Amino acid sequence: xxxxxxxxxxxxxxxxxxxxxxxxRSNDExxxxxxxxxxxxxxxxxxxxxxxxxxxxxxxxSALEVxxxxxxxxxFSYPPDYPSVDPPLFxxxxxxxxxxxxSELCAQLDKIWEKNGVGSVILYEWTNFLxxxxxxxxxxxxxxxxxxxxLLRKKxxxxxxxxxxAFQDVASLFELRDYMLEYDRAEQKRQFNLNTFDCxxxxxxxxxxxxxxxxxxxxxxxxxxxxxxxxxxxCDGSVKALICPFDGCDSQAIPSQVRGLVDESVYQKxxxxxxxxxxxxxxxxxxxxxxxxxxxxxxxxxxxxxxxxKCSFAFCTLCNRSYHGVQPCPIDDSQLKKLRVQxxxxxxxxxxxxxxxxxxxxxxxxxEDMISEEWISKxxxxxxxxxxxxxxxxxxNKMTCFRCNGNFCWLCVQxxxxxxxxSHFNSIHSGCFNKLFDGVVINDEDYFEDDFD
Numbered sequence: 217x218x219x220x221x222x223x224x225x226x227x228x229x230x231x232x233x234x235x236x237x238x239x240x241r242s243n244d245e246x247x248x249x250x251x252x253x254x255x256x257x258x259x260x261x262x263x264x265x266x267x268x269x270x271x272x273x274x275x276x277x278s279a280l281e282v283x284x285x286x287x288x289x290x291x292f293s294y295p296p297d298y299p300s301v302d303p304p305l306f307x308x309x310x311x312x313x314x315x316x317x318x319s320e321l322c323a324q325l326d327k328i329w330e331k332n333g334v335g336s337v338i339l340y341e342w343t344n345f346l347x348x349x350x351x352x353x354x355x356x357x358x359x360x361x362x363x364x365x366x367l368l369r370k371k372x373x374x375x376x377x378x379x380x381x382a383f384q385d386v387a388s389l390f391e392l393r394d395y396m397l398e399y400d401r402a403e404q405k406r407q408f409n410l411n412t413f414d415c416x417x418x419x420x421x422x423x424x425x426x427x428x429x430x431x432x433x434x435x436x437x438x439x440x441x442x443x444x445x446x447x448x449x450x451c452d453g454s455v456k457a458l459i460c461p462f463d464g465c466d467s468q469a470i471p472s473q474v475r476g477l478v479d480e481s482v483y484q485k486x487x488x489x490x491x492x493x494x495x496x497x498x499x500x501x502x503x504x505x506x507x508x509x510x511x512x513x514x515x516x517x518x519x520x521x522x523x524x525x526k527c528s529f530a531f532c533t534l535c536n537r538s539y540h541g542v543q544p545c546p547i548d549d550s551q552l553k554k555l556r557v558q559x560x561x562x563x564x565x566x567x568x569x570x571x572x573x574x575x576x577x578x579x580x581x582x583x584e585d586m587i588s589e590e591w592i593s594k595x596x597x598x599x600x601x602x603x604x605x606x607x608x609x610x611x612x613n614k615m616t617c618f619r620c621n622g623n624f625c626w627l628c629v630q631x632x633x634x635x636x637x638x639s640h641f642n643s644i645h646s647g648c649f650n651k652l653f654d655g656v657v658i659n660d661e662d663y664f665e666d667d668f669d
Contacts, residue, residue, distance in 0.1 A: 220246075223294045226337045233340070247293030247304070250339075252346050253403075254356075256285060261359040262312075264393050279359060284403040286311045286396060288321075288346055289385075292339065299337050303329040306342075309383040311392055312362055317354050318382030321346070324353065362392065416462060417441040428477065430460040433467040443477040450474075450482055455489040504529060505536035534573050544575030555579070600624050600631050612652050614638060627651055 223246050230239045230248070240249045261279035292306040306325070308318050325342050332338060350356070386392045408424040415422060415438035422438050429436045446469065449457050458469040471490070475483050504511045504524040511526040515533055522533045531538060535545040547555060559570055559579050571579055596607040599615075601622035606615065613626040614637050623632045625640055627648045632640040641652040648654070 219294075219297055219300050222299055222337055226339055230339060230343075234343070242293070245293050247291075250290040250292075250343055250346075251287040252290065252343065253287045254285060254347065254350055256283075256351065256356075257358055258283060259358065260285075262393075262396065263359055263361045264389055265361055265363045280393065280397060282396060282400040284400050284407075286399045288313065288350065290342065290346065300335055303338060307381045307383060309385045311384065311386045311395060312360075313354070313384065314363070315378050315382050315384050318384065319377065319379035320354065321350065322379040322381050362389070413438075415441055417445075428473055430462075430465070430467040430473075431470065433460055433462065433465050435460050435462040435465060435467070437461060439477055446474055446478050446486075447482055450478065450486045450489065453489055455486055456493055502533055505531055544578055545573050547574055547578060556585075597626065597629055600629055610656075612656060613641070613648070613654060614652065627654060 227241055227246070227248065230250070231241060233239075234250070238251055238253075240251070242248045259281050260283065261281050263279055287310075289309045290306060291309070292304040294304055295302045298304055303326075306322075308322055308325075310318060313321075324345070328341055328345060329338050332341060345353075386395070408427075408429065411424045412421055413424060413427050413436040414420070415427065416435065417437055418441050420438065424436075426440075427436050427438050428442050445461065446458055449455070456468075458474065459465065460467040460469075471487075474486055478486070500515050500517065501512050502515055502522060504513055504522075504527060506524070506527060506529055509524060509527045509529065511524055513522045513524050515522055520533050521539055522531045523529075524531070529538075532540055532545060537546065540546075555570075555574070559567060562570060592605060596605045598604065599606055599617040599620065599622060601617060601624070602620040604617065604619045606617060608615065608626055614632065615624050615626050616622070617624070623634050623637045624630060625632055625648055630640070638652065640646050641648055641650065643649060
């Protein structure tokens with residue numbers, strides 16, 4: 217068989233075996249490109265070393281975990297006398313393998329050609345070796361350290377040992393890290409879209425392209441179910457409740473996932489609620505107390521001054537009134553009773569905070585007033601005629617006001633007749649029937665029938 221015919225047959229075979237994702241046939245000359253994605257162990261971690269630090273190296277402090285690595289690329293073309301005389305011309309490139317490692321692979325490809333002998337097509341053998349044996353041949357395992365090529369060329373690699381057909385296709389170590397992360401994400405998405413999943417909500421089987429996956433739990437549900445689920449939660453204002461529906465799972469939906477499933481108006485609500493909930497969790501953010509403003513205000517640590525960036529209102533962060541400097545916060549009558557109880561029942565640290573805010577003297581007076589008011593309420597009553605407070609020290613329950621001289625019942629505080637004051641206690645229709653001396657302790661020797669006062 218002529219060389220030209222064998223070349224065409226080999227190209228046809230590569231297309232049939234690997235498909236257009238792996239093999240790209242050249243339109244200009246006999247040859248093509250093989251993009252070979254190596255199978256790696258899972259989980260697979262990467263570390264990146266750059267110049268600087270001890271011994272000229274500074275290792276990344278965190279690992280980058282990936283499932284897929286960028287492909288090893290074999291570009292080849294046929295000389296006129298392949299395979300009868302010469303092997304294919306080729307170049308080997310990769311973004312994450314350095315030129316020294318690629319040179320070793322080039323040398324091994326030459327050995328495979330020599331081993332198979334002149335006259336045999338070789339691309340399948342080369343491809344099989346690169347796919348199946350590269351990781352073991354180069355001892356590639358997790359965690360993999362990737363070093364700065366500028367440093368390698370300067371200190372670690374002897375240029376004369378590099379093969380001219382080996383190329384590390386990367387501009388810098390930092391660009392490589394970003395590229396590998398992005399490639400891994402894109403490949404994971406591609407593989408996801410090719411698979412079929414059972415939705416845990418509607419229990420129907422759908423292709424990955426019509427499904428969404430939560431991170432990091434990897435639970436999968438169809439997009440239709442999750443779109444309805446997200447919309448209901450967002451319209452209710454429950455943006456923190458967009459969690460994986462799988463029983464017991466607490467993985468939270470990410471913004472990009474939400475954006476891909478709901479319309480723009482719903483997503484704007486989601487962003488607004490999410491921003492608001494994030495601000496609410498920040499200890500150094502409060503809101504302008506003006507109802508027409510309500511803008512978020514950043515507060516310096518330990519300061520009670522808030523300055524709204526939108527309306528320029530200066531306010532106290534403790535009481536939300538106009539800023540009053542070192543003066544204690546004013547106490548409203550409506551909160552006075554609650555504040556008294558809080559202060560009297562507070563521990564030493566809480567009392568100190570309350571005194572710092574409202575002033576120790578103010579709180580002390582408020583507490584004393586409360587004690588006085590409680591004693592007065594328990595031991596005195598107001599005259600129903602003139603409203604003056606009267607304390608009952610002794611005697612029966614028929615009272616005479618010291619100010620207006622009016623009569624009333626101590627038990628029910630009703631006005632009683634001045635001409636016949638005791639009829640109130642003798643009437644069966646009265647709630648105080650026969651209770652003239654109710655609650656009164658009387659000594660026999662001091663009891664005089666005609667003197668009830």
